[in-house]
Amino acid sequence: MSASAEEISEFTNRKYEAGFVTDIETESLPPGLSEDTVRFLSAKKGEPEWLLEYRLKAYRAWLEMDEPTWAHVRYEPIDYQAISYFSAPKSNENAPKSLAEVDPELLRVYEKLGIPLQEQEMLAGVAVDVVFDSVSVVTTFKAKLAEAGVIFSSFSEAVREHPELIKKYLGSVVPHTDNYFAALNAAVFSDGSFVFVPKGVRCPMELSTYFRINEKNTGQFERTLIVCEDNAYVSYLEGCTAPMRDENQLHAAVVELVALEDAEIKYSTVQNWYPGNEEGVGGIYNFVTKRGICKGARSKISWTQVETGSAITWKYPSCILQGDGSIGEFYSVALSNMRQQADTGTKMIHIGKDTKSTIVSKGISAGRGEQTYRGAVKILKSAEGARNYTQCDSLLIGDTAKADTVPYVEVHNASAQLEHEASTSKISDDQLFYCQQRGLDEENAVSLIVNGFCKDVFRELPMEFAVEAGKLLEVSLEGAIG
């Protein structure tokens, strides 16, 4: 899986590959946030009254809340009035019906990102719901999915076509009052993805969305909702890049997963947003609320994430294990280089009997990067026979890197069994020496060892993502070694 040295140096010389601004006319709202902004947004999207009410409720709740300060991250205060809350490609009305109709400028963007849609359609068999800024522009493979009964569409489309489902599940896992950023998202969410897999259906392909933040000064407020009915299965992939720029961009997404009886949802993320330059200028603020509920018995939710980008990451994909015998998993590789700060982890809340959870977190800190694993495992009184295994390891590269581990273990049931292990260390000199003695140079030796360190997590990723993730890690680590 390890890339050759040439490949790495090629990557490095290219600097941040996705660093460009695409010049497509967009229709943006002037910066500022008020009830009027919320009303405008809702009207613009032709939303029903109940959704507007939901947004306004969230907005009012948000006004009453304070920005959280407990995370180990530092940043200049965000001016929420300086953010533009809506931007959509102007060609919205004559939306393309096939790739041939897609704006060639757009296609060139994807090409630069290395994800030409045609190839993806043919090679990977992956349906891509591309989010370019805020509005979904292209949705492919829809017919195939529809045949299986799977709904995979943009959020706004789902609001129009399946309002009953949205009404039923929106905010059911992450309520609009959950936290500061989730409330903001609920008030002003732009668009996102909706997946519904009906009873007994195994989604015939991996679903994938590429997010891309493009318009200057535009916060992205994605909303993703995935519902799996009884006995259904879906694997969802999310990957992101963003153009280089000097202003910090706020990204406050919300992802909600609902798994009913015997259902399984696998959610994988490769996140490579612009991390800012060596001095920590620019870069994305990634303040995301991700949570899944295992509502039905024997259901399963599995989060896998590879976080290499963003200036600041604030993200805790969590599982509420309500159904008896349900399973939650969290596999994470988080890398912070240069001046990146990552405060990430998970929460496993065991409610049902015989619920199981596994947490494997690998943090890598290099340069002046700061890394915090923050996790909670709660076993409630009702969770007879609950089981948790947690392992969180940190690897430090360079004497200015920082790594913190903050796990909470709270057990209210005597039949529970929990194990938590954590370790922090640098790359062992013995391992390095062995590799070098076998003819690898230091850089390759380090990347080999780091890849090995992350193996437990990469194994959980779908094949093509695993390869991408390995390369991404090597590129992200460039300059941190030696």
Place this chain on the structure above:
Amino acid sequence: MVAQHTEKAPELTVAALNARGRERFAALGLPSTRREAWRYFPTKALRGVDLTKAAPVAGGGVAPGVAELASADFADHVARIVCVDGRLEASLSTVDVLTAVEASLGQTSELIGTVADSDDAPLRAANEGALVAPLVLTMPANTVIDGLVEILHIATGEQVVQPRLVLALGRSAQLSVAQRFVATPAASAVTYVVNAVTEIVLDDNATLDHVEIVDEGAAAFHVNDVVARLHRDSTLRTFTATLGGGSARTAIRAELVGAGASCALDGLYIAKDRERYDHYTEMDHIVGHTDSSEYYAGIMDDRAEGSFQGLVFMREGARKSATAQMNRNLLLSQGAVANSKPQLEIDNDDVKATHGTTVGQLDELALFYLTSRGIEPTRAKAILTFGFARDAISRVRHAGLQKALTTLALNKLAGSLDLTGIDDGDLADG
């Protein structure tokens, strides 16, 4: 000759300390569970309690029950310092061994309030505000006391006791101390508050064994806030045994400021009924080549709640340092609660740091093994539970203390398990 370390002290008189402490406590108020360090230890019980005053001096001689407690053997001590309601009771103390090595037992030291900074520590500030007669034990350089010095705190009634202890060991001095908190029969039946602060300074190459035994009355509210500063090549080994008291918390902060310093914090807590025991530790590796380890074991029965928070700092200068931490919990009944929060903050890449936590029941295989040998399941459970406690106690170095702690642990577990016939001898080493 290496110069003695001097802790920079704004030399404050007791009156000045009182004023500072009262002012800070008034500003801070009682710690709420929103403070991370107090997350698992509510102080609601202290609302309405006047923490600005120390317990009044009892008139009319020694309270009933004190003399008996003060003279009863516990763990083969060579010296015993008795404090009643926070004040030294010289007539009940035996300190000949101390005077023999020219150790001084006083009530003042420029160290008071410097190691344990009351700036952002509410109850520490309260203690400072109510400070009357601190107990200061100073060991000159190169002195060794062979044997155990016991500091016995006896509570006699419904009041607020705020003892302050300073242990200052000179270069290469060695001391083994047991700090034991008990109550007279009268005090056992009432609610009283102990808000203790312990300050420890170890000069180069000094060694201190500190064992705290919390054996307070059933309704007592006990807090001991220990702060230790470890200079070059010094060694601190603490053991906290929380075995009695309604609510009890021991916080230990160890500052490793000299290379070669080594610190081990161990503990055992056994809680039942609605008891709430909390252990908070902060291990601060400030310089390089320092070592630390922690091992805390908790057994919770009925509706008791046992908590452990272990924060380890590896500062930028802490290269070549190592730390290992372990917290193990056993829940004996539905309704019992275990909380564990081991936390690492690492700012240097050239360190080794590990921690682990387990919460669970006894090992199925071990239980099966014992039952396969014809031992009744309930008996097997009792033996293994006792073994779990004994494993922690074996970390105490002093043989007499080990034995005494084993007896206390057996007594505490007796309500939950059938331990008849089991004693330390059954499980003695070898």
